[in-house]
Amino acid sequence: MSDFTLEDLETIVAARSRSGDAASYTATLMRKGIGHTAKKLGEEAVETIIAATSEDAARLTSESADLLYHLLVLLHLKQVPLSAVMAELARRTAQTGLEEKAGRPKQAGD
Numbered sequence: 001m002s003d004f005t006l007e008d009l010e011t012i013v014a015a016r017s018r019s020g021d022a023a024s025y026t027a028t029l030m031r032k033g034i035g036h037t038a039k040k041l042g043e044e045a046v047e048t049i050i051a052a053t054s055e056d057a058a059r060l061t062s063e064s065a066d067l068l069y070h071l072l073v074l075l076h077l078k079q080v081p082l083s084a085v086m087a088e089l090a091r092r093t094a095q096t097g098l099e100e101k102a103g104r105p106k107q108a109g110d
């Protein structure tokens, strides 16, 4: 079992995004911006769904890793620290998922 954490990956993403290294995929996403990275995140989400519904556990593991990496890059681009997301998840542990949903502000389309 690895002790590598999402916080470790967030640190790598921050360093590689600053590197400007032509060989860095992270730096490429930074250059292409929020719209492109958000689209990639959506593609990885779809690939994760396909893996979950019609492929094996190894594919689901791989696609989930792609999904989490792209989410961290998008959060970095939007200057939202992973700690803010973790704090939100921690806040939600005080209630059930359905209670949390009932307390959300109404969104268009709800």
Ligand SMILES: N=c1c2ncn([C@@H]3O[C@H](COP(=O)(O)OP(=O)(O)OP(=O)(O)O)[C@@H](O)[C@H]3O)c2ncn1[C@@H]1O[C@H](COP(=O)(O)O)[C@@H](O)[C@H]1O
Pocket (backbone or CB within 6 Å): 012, 013, 016, 023, 024, 025, 026, 027, 040, 065, 066, 069
């Ligand atoms: N965890 C990841 C990671 N997961 C997925 N990917 C990349 O995400 C891409 C997703 O796959 P696709 O098939 O959609 O990619 P693609 O076809 O090359 O992309 P497009 O041309 O369609 O944009 C691949 O290029 C993967 O290599 C990642 N790239 C980087 N990391 C981490 O970030 C670190 C720094 O990477 P660089 O910034 O590349 O140095 C690495 O050491 C890793 O720790």
